[in-house]
Amino acid sequence: MTTQQEKAVRFRALHDEPRPFLIPNPWDAGTARLLAGLGFEALATTSLGVANTLGRKRVDGEEVLDNCRAICAATPLPVNADLENGFADDPAAAATMIESAYAAGAVGASIEDATGDRDAPVYDFGLAVERVRAAAEVARALPVPFTFTARAENLLYGVHDLDDTIARLQAFEAAGADVLYAPGLRTLDEMRAVVSSVGRPVNVVMGFADPTITLAQLAEIGVRRVSVGAALNRLALRAFLDGARELRDGRFEFVADMVPLADLHEAFGES
Template identity: 35%
Template sequence: MTYAQRAEQFRALHRTGEPLLLPNAWDHASAAALAHAGFPAIGTTSLGVAAAAGKADATGGTREETLNLARGLARLPVLVTVDIEGGFSDRPGEVAALAAELAGAGVVGVNIEDGRPDGTLTDAVLQCELIRAVKEAAPDLFVNARTDTYWLRAGGAGETERRAADYQLAGADGLFVPGLQDEKVITGLVEGMAGLPLNILYAPGALTFERLAELGVCRVSSGSLLFRAALHGAVEAARAIARGGAVPQDLPSYADAQALSAAYGEEA
């Protein structure tokens, strides 16, 4: 299958009538396990990638870690989209070069966000320049334009709608609004974006996957949830050993983990 065909296959997953559940991996092992479990597409979580490298998330410091991981994940038998934070640069040419390298490796999508580490939003004009640069460098790459209007509580529904329109005109293939759980706003975006797929971040205890589907959401991401669940599970297992308690019995075996490496390792 050619790259263009795989890219179209990824787009098609947003048009099935049911949301694409996109689990987010943080390293090769987690991605291989999700691929083995049968998920048709996986994303990366910038928090997980940064934390695994001992760095802070959303500060632009993990470009090389993200690129190196992406090269490996693109060899998995699954469609891969990569979280590139804000593009790791404010220079359209540098962001475009990264996009071209990712597409060249086989990555079919990217997330690019407009939130800044200081809690503000990137100027919408600059963000549109970045989106256009990515699309010019890698036309088939699915650009999921993330706006942090709700994540950072900066502007609410009005600013979200304005940015959605601007990003769509700049060439974005999807809109991602993490932190948004207002049903009325979600419905308004779905109806007002002329077919631009809406991506919502799953939040435990908030809108269910089923309800998001009813509202017309096309993609539901797990974000850093799986990474944080894995950290919690590791600590709880260690505590259980120390207390003489029970450790979960349905864990992957050593052989299972080895099999993932054998099937999806560096030489695959």
């Protein structure tokens, strides 16, 4: 059995390898096992994927942690937890989610600077940095080399200011973040500008980016980690809706596209 210490060391080492690694986002134990069976080296949770599964726009902290616990138990792979904004504005309160994610089995986690408030969607610069510093201190105090990722969310909330994004990431680096992440980067030039401006590994999420960008191109500009957020979950839901609409219209061609049950049982380790 792989220990949490071993997972943490492996996860940290993946960020130091000479090529970027892919970290897909399952939303339950079954999809985690399918991804592990395909040979991925690490997994990341997706709070949006969990919300979609529950049929809601948002989830709470306990639901995120329950999902994290299930995914961590499903495979021996390292898991990074999507903790949204820590489900609290106060730096110390948000930082407690790092310890909770560790207790759920994760060896890494991200906290973002999005507030959840439509009128003021991103925390003020100073408070955002305080929140990262508090989370980094909790992560460093854990008994394993827990990898803490700090996210700058302004590009997703109408603040189309790459300079501000970079300034936030640089401040997050100085405050102790191990990995830096700015969802909403769309072009290679934007990604290159971020990577070249910081000294920590950068995660790029391809759910918002130009889909013609290749992993080789991301490697060339120095990206260290590549995720897809809820993209796989939304892809699966699209297939579900397409099949359901066909069914509603009295047609059944969709059954020809089903994954063979034997393939699923093999991936799940069943006879």
